[in-house]
Amino acid sequence: MLTAARAGATLLKAKLFRGFSDPSRLSILDALRASPLTVTEIVAATGLSQPNVSNHLGCLRDCGLVASEQRGRHVHYRLGDARVAAILGLADELLADVAKGIYECTRYSASAEA
Amino acid sequence: MLTAARAGATLLKAKLFRGFSDPSRLSILDALRASPLTVTEIVAATGLSQPNVSNHLGCLRDCGLVASEQRGRHVHYRLGDARVAAILGLADELLADVAKGIYECTRYSASAEA
DNA sequence: TGGGCATATCAACATCTGGTAATATATGTG
DNA sequence: CACATATATTACCAGATGTTGATATGCCCA
Numbered sequence: 001m002l003t004a005a006r007a008g009a010t011l012l013k014a015k016l017f018r019g020f021s022d023p024s025r026l027s028i029l030d031a032l033r034a035s036p037l038t039v040t041e042i043v044a045a046t047g048l049s050q051p052n053v054s055n056h057l058g059c060l061r062d063c064g065l066v067a068s069e070q071r072g073r074h075v076h077y078r079l080g081d082a083r084v085a086a087i088l089g090l091a092d093e094l095l096a097d098v099a100k101g102i103y104e105c106t107r108y109s110a111s112a113e114a
Numbered sequence: 115m116l117t118a119a120r121a122g123a124t125l126l127k128a129k130l131f132r133g134f135s136d137p138s139r140l141s142i143l144d145a146l147r148a149s150p151l152t153v154t155e156i157v158a159a160t161g162l163s164q165p166n167v168s169n170h171l172g173c174l175r176d177c178g179l180v181a182s183e184q185r186g187r188h189v190h191y192r193l194g195d196a197r198v199a200a201i202l203g204l205a206d207e208l209l210a211d212v213a214k215g216i217y218e219c220t221r222y223s224a225s226a227e228a
Numbered sequence: 229t230g231g232g233c234a235t236a237t238c239a240a241c242a243t244c245t246g247g248t249a250a251t252a253t254a255t256g257t258g
Numbered sequence: 259c260a261c262a263t264a265t266a267t268t269a270c271c272a273g274a275t276g277t278t279g280a281t282a283t284g285c286c287c288a
Contacts, residue, residue: 012216014134051248064211154235164236187284
């Protein structure tokens, strides 16, 4: 059955997961798992460019996945919800078992280095 | 810090989440949450085309997110790991709180219908 | 063994997404 | 008030992704 409500929920969920499905955003989220960081610190931790980080942070903030707090001229970012960390943790666990399969899954390659 | 190992793990995790980040795959996974289904049943449940479903199933199977079992000329699919369902459940919960933000997040639009 | 359905595969196309670069804004500081 | 630093924004480009359609393979039933 494919009700309109269900379809909408599915689209939203897909959109939510897309927040996690990019290496850059995932790096940011993983960095924030340890402790809140400023943008500059995130840039240093991830090696991404500053505009790139800012762009992704904006997206993550709009989606409620991270929260920001301006302190002086720095902006501190932290995970916006405990369940974000929980999902990341579950993914780590799951990955421990299915990593090999995913690694070898080249059907839709994901810029996986060799 | 961006060690090679960490980078690899991040890539893998991104790849894992990408498995969930597509409405078609998510529809399939959600359909399988209720009970195992054959390809034909999945096609009927999701409204997707058969080749499309088959393609995504192949990807999901390779990644270990679903498991398949051939029974006669039908192939029965089911979720490959309890944590897959757990992640989907957590996402539902999280979505209940941040849905509005995600819905309005058009920064990287995600074919979200109005 | 032949017919028919269930499933998988392949190639091509339209679309979207993420990165970079240049630039703008704002907040303290001297 | 001018300057330097921190963060955000915009536009554009390259690459990857998902869908479609036609087609191939394989398993059951008569």
